[in-house]
Amino acid sequence: MNNMPSANKGEWSELYVLFKIFADRSIMAADMNLQPTDDEYTFLQIFREDIQDRKYTYDLEQVGVVKIIDSAGSLVKSVSVADLPDKTKKIFDTIKNADSSSFTISDAVSLMSEYKIEKIKANSNEKSDIVAIIRDKVVARSKPIGFSIKSQIGGASTLLNASKRTNFVYKINNFNGDIEAIDKIDGTKKIRDRLSAIIENGASLEFSHVDSVVFTRNMRLIDTILPNVVASMLVDYYLGLDNTLKNLATSCGNKRMYDLGEIEISYKIKSFLRAIALGMVPSRDWDTYLATYGGYIVVREDGLLVCYHLYNDDDFKDYLFNNTKFDTPSSGRHDFGSVYMDGDQAMINLNLQIRFTQ
Numbered sequence: 001m002n003n004m005p006s007a008n009k010g011e012w013s014e015l016y017v018l019f020k021i022f023a024d025r026s027i028m029a030a031d032m033n034l035q036p037t038d039d040e041y042t043f044l045q046i047f048r049e050d051i052q053d054r055k056y057t058y059d060l061e062q063v064g065v066v067k068i069i070d071s072a073g074s075l076v077k078s079v080s081v082a083d084l085p086d087k088t089k090k091i092f093d094t095i096k097n098a099d100s101s102s103f104t105i106s107d108a109v110s111l112m113s114e115y116k117i118e119k120i121k122a123n124s125n126e127k128s129d130i131v132a133i134i135r136d137k138v139v140a141r142s143k144p145i146g147f148s149i150k151s152q153i154g155g156a157s158t159l160l161n162a163s164k165r166t167n168f169v170y171k172i173n174n175f176n177g178d179i180e181a182i183d184k185i186d187g188t189k190k191i192r193d194r195l196s197a198i199i200e201n202g203a204s205l206e207f208s209h210v211d212s213v214v215f216t217r218n219m220r221l222i223d224t225i226l227p228n229v230v231a232s233m234l235v236d237y238y239l240g241l242d243n244t245l246k247n248l249a250t251s252c253g254n255k256r257m258y259d260l261g262e263i264e265i266s267y268k269i270k271s272f273l274r275a276i277a278l279g280m281v282p283s284r285d286w287d288t289y290l291a292t293y294g295g296y297i298v299v300r301e302d303g304l305l306v307c308y309h310l311y312n313d314d315d316f317k318d319y320l321f322n323n324t325k326f327d328t329p330s331s332g333r334h335d336f337g338s339v340y341m342d343g344d345q346a347m348i349n350l351n352l353q354i355r356f357t358q
Helices: 009-024 084-097 106-114 179-183 190-200 213-222 226-238 245-254 262-277 310-322
Strands: 026-030 036-051 054-059 065-069 075-080 130-135 145-151 158-160 167-173 204-210 293-299 305-309 324-326 339-342 345-351 354-356
Touching (some): 009 026, 009 036, 009 130, 009 145, 009 293, 009 305, 036 305, 158 262, 179 190, 179 339, 190 204, 204 213, 204 226, 213 226, 213 262, 226 245, 226 262, 226 345, 245 310, 245 324, 262 310, 310 324
Parallel strands (some): 026 305, 145 293
Antiparallel strands (some): 026 036, 036 054, 036 130, 065 075, 158 354, 167 204, 324 354
């Protein structure tokens, strides 16, 4: 490998996961608090296509050896993993201690060459970060399934990234104020202050629609009322009432919106978070098939890998529900937070972005 590739902490973490699986062969399941349980998932094969039409299978069935096999079934190389635990620990320490947004890791680059890996991140056409065949106490051997990877190294990552597709659109009813005066309100909490000024003017917000028809359809596949529920929670968030999904869902349930209580609201939000974590995005029609995904691998701050699988789905949903919050992205970039007119109707957009709390 001639060039020394550079990447951020999240991207290097994905490669760290790959090497750690090569070394350990298994990942412990996690409970709702990200603590390992007695269950574990053994990885038998990992599939990776760094270069178009060059797919390698990394066979881990023989303890202590990774066999690299090409698409024709021919053995490319066998690599001993005897010294891999020490090398992966060095990689983790470098990721954790890095103080720049993008950096290189010479130890990781050497391993990439050794294991015939060309790119830090897997093929961007894959919905999952890693595709594997696993074994656990429920199934002797699975078909290839995908896992998403999230890293706690270096701070909280996003679960749902902001875009114009995640704008929720609201009517401002009974608005008699000065639009220019509202939009001139500035500062670090300008959206909260603008909404407060709108309400103090005697107006009210009425959810109209989500900007993206695709995202709307995806949410309604989970629950037809879900866009309205999220829209209500977003207003409470931007008004400064709270930011965690759990507390906002409780608040929404206490209002008995659509005659739904806290249990019903929480269940819908948990299902929404799980769908996002396992591949549902605002830009692409969702096929609803969660079984395509093995689950979710988390790199903890101490370097331990833990896994959520469809078999410990309740723990997974509780983990997401208890550890996510709304976040405010750039209003200029994503076109929200300002009052505008649609015909004779005053409108405002509020943007949805979800981030982990840690």
